[in-house]
Amino acid sequence: MTAHAIQLERVRLSYSGKAVIETASCTVRKNAVTAVVGPSGSGKSTLLRTLCRMNDRIPGFQVEGQVQVLGRDIYDPGINVYDLRKRVGMVFQKPCVFPKSIVENVLFGLRFHATINGKNFSERAEQALRDVFLWDEVKDRLDDPAHTLSQGQQQRLAMARTLAVDPEILLMDEPTSALDPKSSRAIEDLILSLKDKHTIVLVTHNVDQAERVAEDLICVDDKTICHKPCHPLPGEGTC
Amino acid sequence: MNRRLFKERTLLIALYSLTVFGCLVLAVILATVITRGGPALSGTFLFEEARNFGLEGGILYQIAGTLILMTGAALVCLPVALGSVLFQTEFLHSPPLKKIFRLLIYSLNAVPTIIFGLIGYLFFGVFLEAGVSWVTGVLILAVMILPTLHVSIHEAVESIPDHYREAGLALGLSPGQQMRAVVLPQSLHGIITGTLLGLARAAGETAAIMFTATAFSGVRLPQSWTEPVTTLQTHILVLAQEAANPIALTNAWGAGLVLLTLVFILITATLWIRSGLEMEAER
Known part of the structure; x- marks a missing residue:
């Protein structure tokens, strides 16, 4: 059984033939937080979205090389992309909640995947909200519109919605960039609490944040990547 | 300066x-x-049937006929328009094909209504042997209002913020689940607006249905698929031709006022429902 959740081998990512990442080979450890850092426009988000095939709908997007996620080449024609996205969840930069109640937002994806009854739905919703430390803040107003929550709470709600589907890997694309410092710290604490159960890949432009929460670092720059531990032992280099 | x-x-x-x-x-x-x-308006005018070629009595069956054709056309058209929009937005990925599809729909909108009447009658009335009947009228009007509905629903679907779609995709929803969970609920206002605007357009149409679905006198509610109806539009047209008779003209204006009120109610309902849904979406 491999200790790697994700493995890239000579991966080239391009839009209409124009390379965003020329060559990328790296691994992501299971149950660890890996931060992807690099300057704006370097292809961090493209790389992250590649891991759950979110770029499939972009015309002209092409992947070469091998992208192994949870032991399978995810660009193999036989792969079930909907099942993949269920196992590899994604949280976006801007908090996205649907114009529905708080509890309906948590159950949004679960309703389509789970074969559980109504009572268990509420248990799963509670568990997901507890996982993101939101339960105590919203338990008395679960039926209120989700838009009444603050930006930070909305981002945690979006994470609860993703966690409710029970993904093994959690991809986060700059989840704190639209939030104030206090909400950002809350998300960072949350990331640390989730790594026991999930493998987390976090894109951030904030190197300090990467050092606070990540064990491994993937630096994306100049169409290539380098992969180092975040807190190197003496004699090991950093990016 | x-x-x-x-x-x-x-x-x-x-x-x-x-x-x-x-x-x-x-x-x-x-x-x-x-x-x-x-x-011309009175209880008798609104709730009695026309007598003496529209000079006496009311316009009850004309109102009923207009409502039958309008509602029938909307009921037939809505699933077709919705299906064609979802096919175009969710399943058709080639930009040139999307362009051709859009061009076809806009071209359909530009076709004169009398052409719809002619072709519709030849196809539904003669080829499918429906004859001069309310079913022929419903089908012709349904094809006629298809572009109105399609454009309105398409605009609503296209205006769904991309982050909603991405959030749905990232949760592993299949295209069908994505349609049920994201696309349809988020474009509901466009679907309702389009349907009501289509209904209003159908309510104003005369040429396409005059010789294909309607008869002027002696018609009540249709008892079978092949019977014609009588509508406000044809009633106004025929009465207006009796220009020498002041009673006929007053009744024609009265029927016009009723038709205008029907359309006005539809447009007001459209705006009211739309603003209600928009307020809900902004909450």
């Missing part, structure tokens, strides 16, 4: 004048229909 101010003021006056002119035209039309048609 003064010259610029002068230019701005001239432009403003021109814009005001044009707006006032537009409103005046509408006001004159409304005032004429109300003052001329108002005297």
Whole structure:
């Protein structure tokens, strides 16, 4: 059984033939937080979205090389992309909640995947909200519109919605960039609490944040990547 | 500076004048229909059937016929329009094909309604042997309002913020689940608006249904698929041809006022439902 959740081998990512990442080979450890850092426009988000095939709908997007996620080449024609996205969840930069109640937002994806009854739905919703430390803040107003929550709470709600589907890997694309410092710290604490159960890949432009929460670092720059531990032992280099 | 101010003021006056002119035209039309048609309105006029070729009695079956054709057309058209929009937005990925599809729909919108009537009658009435019947009328009107519905629903679907779609995709929803969970609920206002606008368009249509679905006198509610109906539009047209008879003209204006009120109710309902849904979406 491999200790790697994700493995890239000579991966080239391009839009209409124009390379965003020329060559990328790296691994992501299971149950660890890996931060992807690099300057704006370097292809961090493209790389992250590649891991759950979110770029499939972009015309002209092409992947070469091998992208192994949870032991399978995810660009193999036989792969079930909907099942993949269920196992590899994604949280976006801007908090996205649907114009529905708080509890309906948590159950949004679960309703389509789970074969559980109504009572268990509420248990799963509670568990997901507890996982993101939101339960105590919203338990008395679960039926209120989700838009009444603050930006930070909305981002945690979006994470609860993703966690409710029970993904093994959690991809986060700059989840704190639209939030104030206090909400950002809350998300960072949350990331640390989730790594026991999930493998987390976090894109951030904030190197300090990467050092606070990540064990491994993937630096994306100049169409290539380098992969180092975040807190190197003496004699090991950093990016 | 003064010259610029002068230019701005001239432009403003021109814009005001044009707006006032537009409103005046509408006001004159409304005032004429109300003052001329108002005297014809009464309980008898609204709830009794026409007698003596529309000179006596009311327009009950004309109202019923108009409502049957309008609702029937919307019921037939809505699933087709919704299906074609979802096919175009969710399953058709090639940009050139999308362009051709859009061009076809817009071309359909530009076809004169009498052509719809002719082709519709040949296809539904003659080829499918429906004859001059309300079913032929419903089908012709359904094809006629298809572009209105399609464009309105398409705009609503296209305007769904991309982050909603991405959030749905990232949760592993299949295209069908994505449609049920994201696309349809988020474009509901467009679906309702399009349907009501289509209904309003169908309500105003005369040429396409005159010789294909309607008869002037002796018609009540259809008892079978192959019977014609009588509508407000054809009633107005035939009565208006009796220009020498003042009673016929008053009844024609009265029927016009009722038709206008029906369309007005639809448009008001459209705006009301739309603003309600928009407020809900913004909450």
